[in-house]
Amino acid sequence: MTAASAQRAQELRGLLNTAAHAYYVLDAPVMEDPVYDRLYRELLELESADPSLVTVDSPTQRVGGTPAEGFSSVRHRIGLLSLDNAFNAEELGAWYGRLLRVLDREPSEGQPRPALAMVGELKIDGNALALSYENGVLVRAATRGDGEQGEDITANVRTIGSVPLRLQLDQPPAWLEVRGEAFIPDGVFDGINADRQQRGEALFANPRNACAGTLRQLDPKVVAARRLDFFAYTLHLPDDWQGQRPTSQWDSLQWLRDAGFKVNPNAELLPDLDAVEAFFNSWDGGRRQLDYATDGVVVKLDNLRLQDAAGFTQKAPRWAIALKYPAEEAPSKLLRLTCQVGRTGVITPVAEFEAVPLAGTSVSRATLHNADRLDELDLHAGDTIVVRKAGEIIPEVVRVLKELRPTSAERLQLPHTCPECGSTLVREAGEAATRCINSSCPAILRGALRHWVSKGALDVDGLGSKLIEQLVDRGLVQSIADLYRLDAALLSSLERMGQKSAENLVSALAASRQQGWARQLYGLGIHHVGEVNAKALAATFPDADLLQTAACNAPESITAVFGIGDEIAQSLQQWFANPSNLQLLNGLREQGFSLALSADEQRRAEAASSERHLSGSTFVLTGTLPTLSRSQAKELIEAAGGKVSGSVSKKTSYVVAGDEAGSKLTKAESLGLTILDETGLQALLGSPQSA
Template sequence: MSSSQPLKSSSSSQARAEELRRLLNRAAHAYYVLDAPEMEDPVYDQLYRELQALEHQDSTLVSPDSPTQRVGGRLAEGFRSVRHRIALFSLDNAFNRDELHGWYGRLLKVLDRAPAEGAPPPALAMVGELKIDGNALALSYENGVLVRAATRGDGEQGEEITANVRTISSIPLRLHLEPAPAWVEVRGEAFIPDATFHAINNERLSRDEALFANPRNACAGTLRQLDPSVVASRRLDFFAYTLQLPDDWQGRRPLTQWDALQWLGDAGFKVNPNAGLLPDLQSVEQFFDTWDTERRQLNYATDGVVVKLNDLRLQDAAGFTQKAPRWAIALKYPAEEAPSRLVRLTYQVGRTGVITPVAEFEPVALAGTSVSRATLHNADRLAELDLHSGDTIVVRKAGEIIPEVLRVLPELRPEGAQPLDLPHQCPSCDSELVRESGEAATRCVNSSCPAILRGALRHWVSKGALDVEGMGGKLIGQLVERGLVHAISDLYRLDAALLSSLERMGEKSAENLVTAIEASRAQPWARQLYGLGIHHVGEVNAKALAAAFPDVDTLAQTAIDHPEAISELHGIGSEINQSLQQWFNTGANQKLIQQLQDVGLSLATSEQERQDLASRNSTIGVLSGQTVVLTGTLPTMSRTQAKELIEAAGGKVSGSVSKKTSFVLAGEEAGSKLEKANKLGLNVIDEAGLIALLKSTET
């Protein structure tokens, strides 16, 4: 269902939001963890925005495990993990002028510069930079020398790839500065120019090797090569676009983003020459329109323009949301589209029994990627498209696996074409399918359905759950098809002799798998809870529930007899509460719990977990339980620094003043927030007052 369509009901909204979370989290896992993207950016953006719209219309749909609540995806494996000195935030997106103006209006409001009603908005200088379709890097220099390079990772931590980055000629190994700062963090984008990309693919074709889908994937794969000589041979390039300096640096310090680009160029970095200093929003729109045409003449891929507030002091005052800077936005160009002919409609059965229709169509090439399949979500989407056999459809630029069907062209429909709908029987077990009133999802409710079992097993052994290395989808398929596994608990009865009899499973692999299965028994209670696959209970919710309820029996009894106790937990909404009630009231799930306990799974908090929790709870900050609002410019510290101090002391920083605000921290040029605080009679302190408050408990 498109985000522009009206919501049909609360229950259908819940189902759709859950489905969107599943698709987006799977895409993030494939992109960040597996380095095998299955969804192009425009498709991800469209689904992400639909989820945002649903959550905006109904705040109860927001859950801690929603992609909108997180900064990024899980780290990839295979390289040393390092923590970034300065976090790498992602950018919010705008897809048209209205959304650009909406962002600008929010920016003015957070800076206390919103115009009076009817007055034109004040002009703020901005910088426009082409959005390079590559891979973000974090470069760390100490005393002018490159000491570490890392991938973006999840924004807080990345993979250390210094040896590979040293091969990129456009990245200086030593800064062209004398004297150099004690440290400097540089951010930028690594990419492969189009001509180089085509040369690489031609060479791979001559060796009968698989081709890279597009330059971005080629760049990502190159950066993760274990042999730096391979990286050097692929001639990556790099554009730097921002930097961070130590507070005590006495040398030249950029005051604006435009200054920062000049500083980077002087320091020896390659900076994109196509950036523009733009005095107002109209100039931003002209810059965007100009490059919509001229970008096709560039020798690298760009899918939009990044717009940044120029004044770095105002950037600091604007701050960040949970996942993105308020002072910047990515204004994206429209996604590409192409027509194709529908070949057939197939159906997938998920681990919760949800039936998902999949359109298979004649392959189309979009931005160097060949696509031939698209998920259609549910029966509502099928009805909305009015899909018939043999229809000509319009496909949006999409992922290497899953694109999006935008619309049908009925004027090209073959004579006598039959309308398509979901089947009445499950394609896996032939059981009658069920769609409850008001639900968007159609389900198979046969708990013995092989497709449901396969999905449940894949979820149980996944990274976020029990993390059983070596238990892949093909192996799970063999175990189910041969009748060797009828429930999750059967995994813990497998032995090496039985496993080694399976296709492509040697003795050593079988022994390693048995060892991994046994080791999974020691996984924390939160992972076990997540592994049960309860509707709406993601990794974050599972941690909150596991911290509040020490074992599965306590959680089950509370969910059934005292659900209000669960609703009192922070971040646990009514849909999670209802889902827990339904799940624990189902006989098949009660049987599953007993089976898991019979094979030695604790489904409970271990003694070590209890000790760690007690240790964390023993540390209570002076601002614990208090909500603080920041406004204005502080004399010696940035808003970010102040926020970190408040949170370290146990406080919570809010962006708006209300009766629940504990106090307001006000600096110079404090605006409407200070006025509202005074009207409400709230306590207002300055920077000195905050420092005194934080020191009051020292000694």
């Protein structure tokens, strides 16, 4: 490599990246196509002659390399949570009320609500991406996945012209996390489908599905040909970065623009809730003129300090909400009412109707949830119904056009017996759900097996729904534990199962015995115990026996776990009280399952518990602390075993009060609770003996 070649390559990269930013992001070309092509070829020739000149931010690396064999799973540095939804002004107002309460800014009775500045952004109907930069260079791009882990699709995202390979900053941070939405513009989508139609290929249902499928293509050249676009909307910077740091969401959007990202131009800074509603209403019609799909508006608290104070639930930020537009509706004729039996025995009525196009897909089925909803709709055979997609995703029956009802039509009701096993159905007082309580019901067993082998649970590859149906229908599997009694000879005798597939499945089942206690617990399918709750419970109760003892004899120890409430504690108590569930646990132990933390997990848990001297203590944070953000204080407390609550009660152990502490401090004083400032909190965190 000569110095002249290296200097020229650097110069060409700068010219080409600047031109790409002007074209893809600013929509203001600064270079004619022939000039760009000539410079691009010159850079390509330099890099071909001397591969050491190739850098990850080179424009030649947007599309390159051989197709991938698959995508690896990566853990996000910062989680990608989803947003809670609101579908009308009342639900928006309720969210705002909750936000004021958690910020300790609720008005006194008879006083107006205080106005907090918010940012309204169009909700792009695409696919969320997490972009990671190190020293200004794109090093990784990943899908949302489950919010904690996604798939590494860096090679594909490099093909998106509006994603900068290098930040346009003189002094970039050591690392930067950017969140945004990849999408296919409507015009591009129409062209893709036109080409597919000419080639006799199946058409994509809508731009969002096309984008999702494109991002998971193994060949980046296919991705490049589909011309995806990208809008950035969130950034995360290192705490110790000394550069100019945005203090609001509005400033963050400008920071992203300055760094070289494409930001949706239709965002607006809104002074109060009335302005939010006006912004939302103004785009109801205007969104149809855009060249990309949007199904609502994302409303975010503008002040980043207040965002931090508001914090998160386990699933979503408290400081943001997606305000959705009413879904498209269409009439259709009801053909029949069927029922599904879930893995917990819940009977779900399903309306089957003549197929109608909705939000880009053909829809012919919709859940009716339960008997109450069925009665509310007053469905009769042959009714004409109005169908829509809730949140433009899930089909639902909105209402019945009774004026079109056939004469003498029969009213539809849930059956009295299980459609799968014939057992009498039960509906307990005060419950909306109707259930089959026969634990041997084939439908319940099939659902339990599908859940056990699912990706978030035991993650058994090769055991799909069709094979599960065969195993259950032939009586080969009557419980989860029976899966581990299967051998390759028996499996290979089943339909569509060869010897090699059977051997692979037996190996996959054997390997699943090594999955951690949290996955095993989640796989049991206990009502209300999801992946996040299972991890929290497994960390606190290191084996099934301890969890059973706590659930049956000390439910207060269950609810003491952060994020676990009375509903989960009650569900665990009911589950362990069922003899068939205890029989299942014994069967799993016989098949080699520990139903406990492994030795390594146990050591890590013990090391962590030695530092959790605040276990059993409940904290409430109010006001602004001098050096700690609300989320930092919360993380420190939880790392020490404490629980952070949003409300003050007699059970509160400590109230940590900073500047501008409000009604929570007043209530704490009236109850005689222990009140700490930041210094007192730090002392408590650092002194196990004082706890």
